[in-house]
Amino acid sequence: MAEAAVRVLVDGQAQDRVSVFDRGLSYGDGLFETLRFEAGEAPLWPRHMQRLASGCERLGLPAPDAALLREEARAVSAGLAQAVVRITVTRGTGARGYAPPAMVQPTRIVAAFPLPPLPAAHYRHGIRMRLCRLRLAEQPLLAGMKHLNRLEQVLARAEWSDPAIAEGLLCDATGRAISATMMNLFAVLDGALVTPALERCGIAGVGRAEVLAARPAQVRDLPLDELLRAREVFLSSSVRGILPVCELDGRTLEVGPVARAMQRHWRGLGFSMEAG
Structure with missing residues (x-):
């Protein structure tokens, strides 16, 4: 697995690939949050989780567990004094066509990157x-x-x-x-x-x-x-x-x-x- 991939979790697993049938890829059917972590903490975490939960409700998506997301965010950002963590939630895979699947199994992606230079x-x-x-x-x-x-x-x-x-x-x-x-x-x-x-x-x-x-x-x-x-x-x-x-x-x-x-x-x- 590539070096960058060790800081990516897909549904809790260390990998950097999703299905080609994922609705996030096919239709942009999902949401994301981009958070800044400082020494393992995200000062605005509650606001991010509130917005993510609200967005999931508006799109009819099951909201991911916030405690699980926090655990995964800390795992991927471990060792980075300052990090940008992106949480992506899609409607998961489905048949071709716009109609949402009757049974939704969301895809959850949590990835960390070094904080870019801020002049x-x-x-x-x-x-x-x-x-x-x-x-x-x-x-x-x-x-x-x-x-x-x-x-x-x-x-x-x-x-x-x-x-x-x-x-x-x-x-x-x-x-x-x-x-x-x-x-x-x-x-x-x-x-x-x-x-x-x-x-x-x-x-x-x-x-x-x-x-x-x-x-x-x-x-x-x-x-x-x-x-x-x-x-x-x-x-x-x-x-x-x-x-x-x-x-x-x-x-x-x-x-x-x-x-x-x-x-x-x-x-x-x-x-x-x-x-x-």
Whole structure:
């Protein structure tokens, strides 16, 4: 088995393969969570398990046992001081066709990877962000969920290769700002913290939920032209934490006090961060 495979469990077994008839592969029929572990602990674990259970209920999937997932996540991340653990749950195998099988036996994949480099300058001075041409489609039945269909994000991320641009801004078809390609979006407007409503499209991130629990904020539609007038903009991610935006589609922004306060909050949760 390849070196990378020793950090992958499929239904509890050390392997790196699933059936070609798995509905996750055939139809994107499933969900995933991406967690950051620090010294064997995931500070946002309860929020991840809450979102996974909610997503399974919405898709009609049996939810995996959270205690078992924690045991497997710790096993695959053992020996890594900082790790990214991805938990994937699919509807399992089934006959050809969209109709779900009458008896569902989900596939459970738990994999660990070393935490990628997180440049200190990004946290201290902010990141540059561009506006993506791709527009997110509206589907309220799937909005907020971290389901396996991520082709919109793949196509959006393929729009640029400049390493100086760290993220892309995604809007919906009517021009409302929704999120970055991999992170949730926050802006300070007229002294109030605002984050886009996600009832039509987008992912309700675990990092976003933590920010909303820590600080009062308006959750509402955020037209692009209003966002471009913001005093400060920052992004949230359960893996990357809080990243200020210093440039948005050519417009210069300053790293503001709200982003700095949320970075301090993140460190208080147990995440190592460079900035603040």
